[in-house]
Amino acid sequence: MPVIEVNQLHKRYRDQVAVHDVSFSVEEGEIFGVLGRNGAGKTTTVECIEGLRSPDGGSISVLGLHPARDRAELRRVLGIQLQASELPDKLRVAEAIELYASFYPSPADPRELLERWGLGAKRNTAFGNLSGGQKQRLSIALALVGNPRVAILDELTTGLDPQARRDAWESIEQIRRGxxxxxxxxxxxxxAERLCDRIAVIDAGRVVALDTPAGLVAGLIGGQRLRFRPSIPFEDAVLTQLAEVESVRRSGPHVEVTGGGDLLHAVTSALARHQVVPGDLRLEQATLDDAFVALTGPAAEN
Amino acid sequence: MNETASATRTMARAPQRRAPRPFRALAVAETRLFLRDPVTVLLAIALPSVILAGLGAVPALREPADVFGGIRFVDYFAPSLLAINIAVLGLQNLPTGLATYREKGVLRRLSATPMNPSAVLVVQLVINLVTVAVGTVLMLAVAVYAFDVPAPRHPVGFVLTFLLGTSAVFAIGLVIAAVAPRARIAAGIGTVAFMLTQFFAGVYLPKYLLPEVVVRIGEFVPPGIGAFQGAWTGDGPAPLQLAAMAVIAVVATAVAARFFRWE
Incomplete structure (x- = not known):
């Protein structure tokens, strides 16, 4: 049974529709990504799941609970990290985490949590004196202090340096193992590529794709690109007749083939049958980035 | 080896860890934060007492005078000074604090936990009220013991006036917190409201220097210094003034509740 079920979620603010129609379900124990540009409706979607906003249409269930009706019960099992929320400037790190721990029926050990998120040395530092990355890590720790069954983390690693970001990913995987x-x-x-088991790509308030990261890339038309210099001339048809091949292009002495599936094997076998040796052979794998751009169109004005 | 042992013990103990009660933990944390701003605390509690002590040090102000109805200036002025700490806390500290919490997302963050953000509002109200009470008691003590101002003649009336007058001021403070979109605006409105209450209470200019009409209006401006005066040195608080404070408290609280937003 899915842990989270979102069905035809719809939400507008005054005359602007933030979420048109979003449906997905999240299975127990998975890391589920909600991927999209700024303003695509990601945050609105999760805020409806968290019960912080009430949807204008559709239904949501989290652990069998209704976000608005069972609000109190849901709060005890849900860990929420908000995108932009601060604490009082003079509240110290240890005080903050102990205060938040007191809100939950069976909290995690605050001290251990601070250590895990690299804040052990900052216990007595006031929130206002923390760096951006430290504030972010405290915010994650606060989301997890209640020993939640489900954690919703919004822009987890924003403001973290590359090392802290990798540490954060490691810790998230550890949480999932728990x-x-x-x-x-x-x-x-x-x-998303590193952490998520499945990803819902949201664009302009709709789910435009839902798959594993590898699945999203594989589904990309022309997801792979081969480039080589043939030892002897050959007809394009040798390759275009292959199911794996999308297109064949020649530029100077080079041939560029795009396609999907097991493109490399298909192309090299076909060439071998025609005694063509591909020199300087290079395979470029499409990334999730390419898949994302293909799904949501080129980047907007910024 | 040692580490593993202690880690195991921590893990074993974790589920039995009894968390402190959430509301009390919040109250403790907020009180700590309040005390970490000693300037505000000191100002709010001690300012009226310090002013009274300063004025009381002038011998001429300790002589009975006809202008004040045959009593001394310190006796005459003391009730007005009560308006200072009530208004500093109710119109400046309370609304600015709440608006800051809203602006920074502190209230929103709390609403994502099992703790209801309205608990912060309650805790803030209590902290500020207790501070007002401490300041008022200090000021009474200084007046009575250091300057021989007679103790309030109508203690029950005085307490009632204090409760109603303070409630009215705090309710207006909540309205400011409710309608101000940003903390700076709350602070601005709060300062203007503070100055108005002080003017009408006769803090800036003693009441005998104010036009009669201002004094009359001032009796109905929270915290209702006319009623304080009546309870302290006169024939008891005027019921109409007390009723006015009660009405203002109820109406302003309703307005604040209607317009208050958590984010």
Whole structure:
């Protein structure tokens, strides 16, 4: 049974529709990515799941609970990291985490949590004196202090330096190994590719694709690109007749083939049958980035 | 080896860890934060007492005078000074604090936990009210023990006036917190409201220097210094003034509740 079920979610603010029609379900123990550009409707979607906003249409169920009706019960099992929320400037790190721990029926050990998120040395530092990355890590720790069954993390690694980002990913995987279901809102491809079991790509308030990272890339038309210099001339048809091949292009002495599936094997076998040796052979694998751009169109004005 | 042992113990102990009660933990944390701003605390609690002590040090102000109805200036002025700490806390500290919490997303963050953000509002109200009470008691003590101002003649009336007057001011503070979109605006409105209450309370200019009409209006401006005066040195608080404070408190609270937003 899915942990989170979102069905035809619709939400507008005044005259602007933030979420048109979003449906997906998240299975227990997976890391589920919600990927999209700024303003695509990601945050609105998860805020409806969290019960922080009430949808204008559709239904949502989290662990069998209704976000608005069962709000109190849901709060105890859901860990929420908000995109932009601060703490009082003079509240110290240890005080903050102990305060938040007190809100939950069976909290994690605050001290251990601070250590895990690299804040052990900052216990007595006031929130206002933390760096951006430290604030971010504290915000993640606060989301996890209640020992949640489901954690929803919005822009997890924004403001973290590359090392801290990798540490954060490591910790998220560790949390998942502990049986926690994680929903990760991000616009950061490397993060989605590295962490997520499945990804819902949201564009202009709709789910435009839902698959594993590898599945999204594989589904990309012309997802792979081969480039080589043939030892002897050959007809394009040798390759275009292959099911794996999308297109064949020649530029000078080079041939460029795009396609999907097991493109490399198909092309090299066909060439071998015609005694063509591909020199300088290079395979370029499409990335999630390419898949994302293909799904959501070229980047907007910024 | 040692590490593993201690880690195991921590893990074993973790489920039994009894978390402190959430509301009390919040109250403790907020009180700590409040005390970490000693300037505000000191100003709010001690300012009226310090002003009274300063004025009381002038011998001429300790002589009975006909202008004040045969009593001394310190006796006459003391009730007005009560308006200072009530208004500093109710119109400046309370609304600015709440608006800051809203602006920074502190309230929103709390609403994502099992703790209801309205608990912060309650805790803030209590902290500021307790501080007002401490300041008022200090000021009474200084007046009575250091300057021989007679103790309030109508103690019950005085307490009632204090409760109603303070409630009215705090309710207006909540309205400011509710309608101000940003903390800076809350602070601005709060300062203007503070100055108005002080003017009408006769803090800036003693009341005998104010036109009669201003004094009359001032009796109905929270915290209702006319009623304080009546309870302290006169024939008891005027019921109409008390009723006005009660009405203002109820209406302003309703307005604040209607317009308050958590984010």
């Amino acid at each position: 049986g926690v279901t994680v929903v990760l809102v991000t616009h950061f491809m490397e993060e």
